[in-house]
Amino acid sequence: MKYNGGFPEPNIFNFSEGQQGVFNDLISFTDNDINIEMFYERFSGPTLKGIVPFARDPFGNYLCFDYRNNHFSPKIVFLNHEEETLLLVCDTFNDLLKQLYSLEDTK
Numbered sequence: 001m002k003y004n005g006g007f008p009e010p011n012i013f014n015f016s017e018g019q020q021g022v023f024n025d026l027i028s029f030t031d032n033d034i035n036i037e038m039f040y041e042r043f044s045g046p047t048l049k050g051i052v053p054f055a056r057d058p059f060g061n062y063l064c065f066d067y068r069n070n071h072f073s074p075k076i077v078f079l080n081h082e083e084e085t086l087l088l089v090c091d092t093f094n095d096l097l098k099q100l101y102s103l104e105d106t107k
Contacts (some may be wrong), residue, residue: 008023012099012101013090021089052065052074063096
């Protein structure tokens with residue numbers, strides 16, 4: 001409840017293969033216009049079954065929990081919304097939070 005729809009700072013992360021991504025905002029679960037339930041319904045088809053979005057980047061892509069192989073400890077994946085491709089980010093949500101940094105940190 002405290003961070004519903006929030007914008008994390010720092011907000012830069014690296015994919016498991018080294019590319020850089022941006023954790024723009026958490027998807028709201030209370031907003032009437034756009035909320036996590038709407039995204040969940042969109043991702044309930046056979047190709048994305050078990051993928052649950054929880055955040056977005058500035059370009060319309062999603063950070064998601066990947067429950068396909070483990071229902072208790074989902075990996076974090078990045079969903080490219082145009083190609084519907086998944087990239088591994090890290091093994092756990094805690095790992096994602098621990099690795100967030102700002103561009104100023106790299107200077």
